[in-house]
Structures are given as C-alpha cells and as structure tokens.
Amino acid sequence: MAVPALAGVRVVECGGMAAAAYAGKLLADMGAEVIKVEEPEGDPARRWGPFPDEGPHPERSALFLYLNQNKKGITLDLRQPRGQELLSRLVAHADVLVHNFPAPEMAARGLEYERLAAANPGLVMASISPFGLSGPHKDYKAHDINVMAAGGWVWLNGVTGRPDMAPLKPYGPQTEYQSGLAAAVAVMGALIWRLDTGRGQHIEVSGQEVVSTELEFVFPFWPYEERVPVRWGHRIVAPWDYFRCQDGWVFIICVEEHQWQRLVELMGDPEWAHWEVFGNRLLRGQNYDALKPFLDEWFAQWKVDDLYRAAQEKRIPLGPALDMPGLFASQHLQERDFFVEVDHPVAGRLSYPASPYRFLSETPAVPPGPAPTLGQHNREVYCGLLGLPEAELDNLRQEGVV
C-alpha cells in the first residue's frame, strides 16, 4: 500500500467542537499523526450529538465520532500550569499545533506562539477563532450561528416572498468546518515553505473572514451596484427551485437557455412555455409567480427517480432532495465505496463517509478508523512519546491534570 502523503507529520490539536477538529481530520486523512488534546471534561462535541435513541453518551456523539477518526486522544487540563508545561513538551515534538481557543482564552492555556516556537522553531501553529486575534471585536464571544451572522451568510437563507421568516442557519457547525479548511490550507502552505527554509510560523484564521469570502456574487453587489440581496427576494433566473413529485422533492436549476428549452421538450412543449412573459431566464425570474403553478402541476405527476433520469438524459440540471436514507441508497455512492463501516469500542460498528481524498492517485487518504475514547492514548503519548514514568502519569491523574 502507498505511503500516505503526510506520514511522519505530527499534529497536536486542541480546542473544542468542529473547527480545529476538522483541520485535524483533514491532516489525519492524509496520514498525519494527530494527537487530540481534550480537557478532562472532554470535547464539547461529545455532548453535541446526535446520539443513539437511548440518549446522550460522551463516546456516542456522532459529531465527535466522525470528526476525530484516526486520531490519538489524550486528556490534559490546560488551565493548570502543569498542564501547560506538558503541552509545551508535547508541542516540542510536533510539526503542527492547531487550536480553536478564542483569543481571550489563548494565553490562559499557554498557547503563546513565541514561547512554543522558542523550543521548536519549525513549529507551524494555527489559531482559529471567530474574529481573529486583532481588531475591536477580537474578544467577542461567538458560536457558529454568530459567526455565520457576522460573515453575512445567515442573512441570505430564507424563503422567497417571506420576509417575516427569520434568517435560517444551515444544519451543523458549518462556519467551523470552513474555518478548519482554511487552517488546513494555510498549514499546508506553511509546511511546504518549511521544507525549503526549516522555519515555522504562526497562522491566524478568522471565521468571520472565511465566511465573508463564500457569499457567491452577493458580496460584490454592494461595491459594484450598491444593492443588498435579500433572502426573501426572487431568484434572478428561473426555474431555480424545489418541486414536489409523487414520492419526494426534486431541485431544478436552469441557468442556460438551452437547459430550459430541453425542459420544455420534456414537458411535451406546452403552449404556455412559449408565452412572451417566459421568453428568457430573466423574464422567467421576474414572472416566476405566474410560472410556478404550471411547473408545480407538471412535476407533481412524476416519481423522483424517473424524473431524475429523464431530465439528466436531456442534460437538465435536476436532482433529488436526498435525506440520509436516500444518500445511503445511492448506487453511485455505493459503487464509489463512499460509506465505510468502522468499529468503535463503545459506539460499535457504524457507517462513516469516506474521505473525499481517497482518489489521490499516488497518496490516497488512509482508510477511516475509529475516534479515540476519552484519554485512550494517555499512556502511549505521556509515557511513550514524552517518556514520563508510569508513576508520574498516576500522579497527574490524581491531581486532575490528566
């Protein structure tokens, strides 16, 4: 089997929830040794869920199990001086430190780059936070929903024609995933530069900034046209919507004129489709209230799978709104071996999504393994890597440091 690309790279990850954890997962997927440091009460992701129907359990949170595959897990109280000292020793053996403690908590946990780099000049440290490490709001508290609001994303999600419905957050800690990606990208840039220079550096990632770069053409509407797109406004082009079929919902988007023409063909060339008010994509957008009832009626006659096939045969961008059962049933994903079963000592045998990086031709992602139980690798890391005697590890446990 091919040696994974990041074999030999050691990463220390700390913080909570998804941002540092997703950065760590991306690095672990490519073969890095990721040591996840949890404070003794455990990563908050262990409490987030989703859980089995029996109820919450720190080793059965689906978010934690997913994000922390293929990592080693240790516990360490970074609020205690002894904990900070151990972290420094650990980081001295690492290539990368990635964390998402917010700016005000960094120093309290001994996460000062200057001090850590003094012992390890090659250290690449990435600090992920909601607002970055400078500026008037750097100490503001924020969770995913606040970052999504601050970056301009949540403003955009809602229902056409319904300004009364509040802006809606998409599922899951998405701003954390995106911040983790930014950290992983910047870390790789820094590691590549280190190959030539031997020098590490400190990377700062702001979640608000990351989100603001993902607003599609919405951000430049202000500097270019002094316009503010709203979540309840009509789409500029149509159709671009979800429709109900007999057995579920489909989504269709016709951005090119030829796509609309082929849809008209598929619909049997109805007379209304030739009305001037529907004459091009912009007119269809302007007159969507008139167009939608015709489309509703036509879509309602179909079964989802039949329509999916029929539309795609004509190169019409249309597809099902899948739920998790639908995703698991996808023959395409099955043939790509996208779902992989992994055993976990407490959570049992469950299906996980494979890494999207398994199709790197020379250095595919490592196969998914289980997430660590709380403190699972304490002995291996403290006694093995750091060379602490067993008795000292016991002391640290009694003092609550580990």
Next chain:
Amino acid sequence: MAEHRKGPLTGVRVVELTTAWAGPYAGQLLAHLGAESIRVESTRRLCVTRTAGPMADRVPGPDRAGYYGEYNQGKRSVQIDLSRPEGAELVKRLVAISDIVIENFAPGVVERWGLGYEDLRRVKPDIIMVSLSGHGRKGPLSHYVSYGPYLVALSGFSTMTGYPGWEQPMHVGMSYPDPNGGWHGAYAALVALWHRKRTGQGQYVDLSQWEAAVALLGDAVVAYSMTGHQPERLANRDPMMCPHGIFRCAPAQDGLPEGLLPEDRWLSIACASDAEWRALCRVIGKPEMAEDPRFATFEARKAHEDEVERAVEEWTATQEPYEATRKLQAAGVAAYPVHSNKDVAEDPHLNARNFFSLKEHPVVGVRKHTGIPWRMSGTPCEVWRAAPTLGQDNEYVFCRLLGLSREELESLQSSGVIS
C-alpha cells in the same frame, strides 16, 4: 509589470482550466498563498461569472463583473480557444512550465480537448492535476450535469436545514458546495505539492464536490447509521445551547438601500451556560427569569424554549443590533448582528483589521473585495492586484513565459486561437 506576489507558494505556477465558482475559488486560494495562478479563458466561452451578477455601476461587460472580480483576485488571465488544437498546444506548453493544474469542467471535457491528465503528464511528468467535478470521475452518475445548488439537494443539506414544520427542502443561502469544493480542492493540491517536493512524484486528484459536501454532514451520516433516522430539523436552535437563535431587532430608521424593509433587522444570540443565561436576563431587564425554575437550567429552558425566545425577542425588538451586541458582549453573552453584504463591507472590525482588498482595476477602478481569510507571520500573504481583465496577461504569458514572438502572438490572435 513588477511582481509583488507574496506568500509561501511564491514560485509555484498554477494553470486554471476553470469555470464558474468552485475551480476559480480553489485557484484563488493558491494565488492568495503566493502562487502564480494563470486562468485560461476565452471569448467564445465566457465564464458565467463575467456575464452574471453585479456589474460595476450597473453597466454590463465582461471586465465589469463583480462576481469575477471577487473570485479571481491576484490571478493572470489569458485567452485561448481550447476547442482548437493550436489552443490545446499552447496550454500544453504552459503546463510544461507549471506545477499544478486545476480544472472543473464536466468529466470528459478536458480529455476531449486533449488536455486530460495522461496528455499533460506527457509534457510534464510530475504535474499535479486536480479535477473538481460534481459526482467524481467514477460511478454511474459521473456524467450527470451538476451545479452547486443541485449538490445542496443531493448532499442532504436541503432536508436537514429548515424551519420546524416546514416540509419543503431548503436551500442554504448560497451555492455552498462550490467554495467548499474549492477549499477541498486547494487542500488536495497542496498535499500533492508537499508529496512532490519530497519525492518528485506528481499525481492526479479526482475530487467529488458531492462527497466533499457530505463531508460537512458526517455527523448526520453516522447518526443515521446509529438510529435509522436522520437528525431532526432544528431551525436556528441547538442541541447544547438555549437560547440560540436569530431575533428580530427594532426597525431601521432611514437611509435604507433600495429594496430593504426597515423591520428586516436581526441579531444572533447563543447562550452556552446557565451563567450566560443569567447574564442575559439582566441585560434584557428580566432578572426574575434567571431565578425562575422553568428557565434556570439548560434542560428547563429547552422544555420552555418558545417562552425563552419570546422573552428575548421582546427585548431585541426594541434594540439596534450593534448596540444590543455591545450590551450582551459586555455581559459575556455571544451575540452579533446578522450582516447583509453591505454590513459586512462596513463592519468596523473587519475594516480595522484591514481585511478587505482595495486594488485598482484597469476598467472598474477600486472596488472593495473580501481579502485573504488567514494571516501568516513568516510569509505574509497579500492580494497583489485586482482580478484581471479578459486576456490581460496574453503578452506576459505567451511572449515572456512561452517565448512567442510578437508576430506569432498577433498571428494566433488574428486566427482566433488566442481570443
């Protein structure tokens, strides 16, 4: 033109055979890291980002497009008609002096042009090529047409996101699988570059944007495998925090841009502990709620979440969003205004951090764009110039880099190969 590129990838050259958003987003990330990213475009097949979306001062034109301007900063642009064999030859010559190729056309398109991985590795054996496609290159749906919003539906996002009792699948506000595919694609390119620097070996990356989107819902996949059903739609609520949501603020006074409603102003609030809840109660002038057993603990608040949210909104409805944010943050409660694009552009914090890039563009002048969302202490990154006009770098690339004479350039231009 003087070179001012900065960052850890200075000296790395990227060829972009890209279109729309995902591919150009990946290319821009590499450009942000200092790579010289050369975007291959053509007049015959203008990128949708040059024809759709905001136009400078509402005057249309391929060099006036804000969508293109936002996602092609710091790149070079050349014009090549890829459907002509002479055009494909030019790309091969460019690839021969480059490190990374990013492409996001439908599967089969670059191969049809003679620019697939096998073709390119013949001219540059250690080339790294990343193909971003909707469904990936293998599997029965690989040839299906894909757009970012379609992948929102396919990935599960549209059935997981939603208001309670709202049956219709929801969009997520933007074409999320596109920038997400761009991030994942750029990361793959960098891992491959790391590997090449250590071993000399290039490689081909087949990345499915569908799978990269499901990677953001891994918890739901695992949860379904645990329980046989998918997590409930939570709207703006959270399994660990209460209150947690988007709350209506006092109507805006005046000076609103066209099309905005005064009452469409919102504040995000997230309370992660009982102590934060008590602090919130003081700020909203309802200290008695802090002591009320119906709300004292997280579990109790969850059981009375409608009442909790009503109490919070009674207060926010009297508040201006920034002012409310200051009051709540001073008490240790997470809050931030719900920003529109205009609010982001005017955000005092982002501006104080000098986040935005403000570079002179030859046609539209200085327009504000979002900047680089990371800072690096050892290799500071900087957007070195605005997005290019169509073919702005024809001469630099074809004459300086590839060594064509002026006459050759002109002849390729008049024959339409460079156009």
